[in-house]
Amino acid sequence: MELRIDRACVARCRELAAAIADPIETFIATHSTVAVERAVLRLLGVDGVAADEVPLANAVLDSIAPAAPVDGVATAFGKALAETGLEPTELARRIATGERALAEFDGTPVAAARGALRPYVDEALRAIGARRQERSALLDRLGQLPPPLLYVIVASGNIYEDRTAAVAAAEAGAQVIAVIRSTGQSLLDFVPYGPTTEGFGGTYATQANFAIMRSALDEAGEKLGRYVMLTNYASGLCMPEIAVMAAFERLDMLLNDSMYGVLFRDINMKRTFVDQHFSRMLNAFSGIVINTGEDNYLTTADAVEQAPAVLASQFINEEFAHRAGLPDAQIGLGDAYEINPDLEDSFLYQVAQAQLAREIFPNAPLKYMPPTKHMTGDIFKGHLIDAMFNLTSVMTHQTIHLCGMPTEAIHTPFLGDRALALENARYVMNAARHFGDEVVLRPGGAIERRAHAVLADCEGLLERVAAMGLMKAIESGLFADVARAPEGGRGFEGVFARGADYYNPFEQALSTSVRTAPNEKVTA
């Protein structure tokens, strides 16, 4: 199956995406955020909470506020490490209680600080590298079922119930488990701590919860003889910190979009751009596949009209991801099956869009999201629409396949709903495994024409964005009909310009190691 797309147009779209990313990259290089600095502390080994459940990373950062930490937290923290000889967590604890203050060590030479940081930096990189190798070894030994990788969500609010649901789903054929987060978490400017048993619409992302799920899935994987992947969400106000925790706990995928939080969670765009960059550098180094959030354009506006915006966002996400060091094999660009099922030839449009993405991003593990907007509570019709979605996915060779639930729009999935959804996907994908390889699309036919039109419109949209600049374009509501101001939204107060002596020991280390890391294939 091939669409005979205009390759010159694709090349122009990539050039435009690069032109769009350039000024943003300059901004990123000259700024940092409180979340990036907290991620640095976590990488150095700062873990745990102070009184009132305030994470130690937050407590240390707060101790130097309200002055913006223009030089980064690392140098000041390194000076204190050098002078006190304490371990990072113990030092952070003493700073949190007020027993120590970073300002005490202002006079310590920078060289001493860097020397004191060195072993902790090395240890973090070693630990993350070891987790990455562990994953490669498990994938080699256990392997995976062929893609589309069946991905399901667990979301009870209680990590122990989630664990039961996740293991049951893995047994029923799931290859990727995502623990969806409690709905408020993206707006928290800290990461909650410890195992959690209460949440709304999902379960809090905490490092302890990550570890609980990882070990359950590893155990299930050994029993099933195949590796089961784990996913969470590096979005919202704590993107870089979640990326650190995910690296330490060997998560395999993270939801991580360059614009999602800005458009759909009203998080400040400058904050998001800086945060997504550092989190993606970490993802690149830890071998984590990112999943971008283009499906949201389709759920919030008309899916036929928004198709060019989805493609444009895919180009922009790809460009930002490359700049953070992510290879194609770790860029799970998003799309969704959201066209109104009552529309004649809706299936043709879906195939056109999915195949278009496949041909433009041949090495990206594309993430295909199920119908949600037109799911009504009629579980029987829903199951049928999901079957068409499953067929589209297998015939266009999507890589990561979020299984649609017949009970979408009714409740967070029951254990039995997941089993039915997985059964549906396994049946359709097995029955039509090589269908896409057998079909030839009619040249100049409806599917090809639709794909060509979407690509041409995408180019037009990217041209407008490039001409205006990305921040201005978002401000004008060019994406998803949502308008956001460059200095509006949540988390802007946590963005600061880097001083002349800014230092982040991981930035340098990650950018060199990412470039030299073997570009291993993450998915089967």
Place this chain on the structure above:
Amino acid sequence: MSKLVKPYGDTQNDGKVQLSFTLPVEWSEAADEAARQLVAKMGFTDVAVADGRRIASGFSFFVLYASTPQAVDVESIAAPSARAGAMTMDEVDAFVAERIGRKIRVAGACIGTDAHTVGIDAILNMKGYKGDYGLERYHSFETFNLGSQIAVEELVRFAKERRLDALLASQVVTQKGSDVKNFTALGELLEAEGLRDRIVLVCGGPRVTNRLAGELGYDAGFGRGTLPSEVASFIAVTLAERLRRAERAEP
């Protein structure tokens, strides 16, 4: 007059229903029998297990058919709908111009931690839903879409500052009753602030019914499939009626 009805399979009054559920037991023939007995204990008769199978270790899934001896009197049931008597956009604009003589100020938000704006956007955004334009497109409405994850306190403050005529609160997530808690909190806070009587208070979401809205002390509730014009009509008519009564009450 009463009219008793039962579910209809293929014969009047056969009472046939289908059920499906998961039991936390390993599948076996005994598990099928357990499912059958469970459904019999629910009061069903002629229980037949159509399918029973293992879906994971320690979990089995069942599909059953059975008959219910129960019936309901459909004539005695009232489910008032707020969607009745809807006008078109042009009719609403004309109605408001004539009866109210100014724009209606309305704000909508997903309250609490709910981030799902699909419903509120369908009602408020210019684009609307199913070809029916949203309130932003109406000449007769001044519309504020506050988006997702809006604290109840923030919404009430906004209502006060902008002297709103109507509030639309949306909830999609219903886990552990969070929707009802948030709706209740909003109603109570408006009451405490002395704003409740002059604001047309409306809730919406896929699981919302007009009956639930009534129980929560709201003026109306709109569920799945609601068109923007239905909400617009309700607000316009209710507000006009309220202003008329307020005028009469004045000396």
